[in-house]
Amino acid sequence: MNRILMTASAALALATFAAPAFADEVNVSGEIAVVCNVTAPSDVNTLDLTNAGAQPIGAVNVKCNSYSGFKATVESVNGGKLLSADSPSAYSYAINYGVGPVSLTSPYVVFAAQPGDTLSIAAAASAAGRDYGISIEGISTTDIPYAGVYADTLVFTVDVQ
């Protein structure tokens, strides 16, 4: 009887050693960081203050690899006016990026790519990025056109949606 029991115990021990004991796992992942970059047109010093027509100033370039799209805004430091340290007068103007003149009395979303706007999103994600041509138009003043250097700064910002 004892022998039988001992044999049974040995069999049990063997069964326990046969169970798998070295399972492990590893997660593999990588990341492409979100990179959105905007490049404004070069500075412009050739604006004709007597010309209310469209005066192209170059293109804004947007590069953004966010699949959810992007939003670009433009803001005028002087609220849409060309001002001069030499003169109390002001010249109003608007910008046009192809959809009609926009007054910059407050920051303005000039272009955006929503999720699903695959063409714009893909273009912005390309190596060349997406260009938006910008014109200044509607330059006018109701003030006295005194001599002076009139200026404003346009600040372009791009952000992910």
Place this chain on the structure above:
Amino acid sequence: MKTIFATAAVLSVIAAPAFAQSSDSTLLTSNVALICTIDAPSDTTVTLGSGSQGIGSVTAQCNSSTGFTSTVASANAGFLADSATTSNPTKYAYTVAIPGSAPQQLTTPYEFDSSTSGQNASLLTAVTYPISISVGAATGPAYAGNYQDRLTFSLTAN
């Protein structure tokens, strides 16, 4: 070994650059040139002792926001004097009349128009001032001679 791999993976994610926002700017400038000009009448001959005589017009223009000053000065301090010799004692005093001002004998330069900062709307486009003079009697004997003076009109942005 597994612990080492996990640590390396976490570090690589943190080190990846992320620029979800970007800004750039364009400076727009344009210049309205300063234009301050004045044109005197052409040289003219006047008749001595014949009262007020028009000698032409002065044309002035100035777009300075800080204003301007217009003056007229006489080379002989308000007299017609012999142009050939300074030994001729005879002179003819005269006055210059410019609209907006009382007739002046120009013993010193006279400011006939001006504006202050922010008030210069009057000369943004060219303005014409008709000028006349009145020549008085001769001082001393009316010796023969060619009597003349030179008027210099000046306009200066303030």
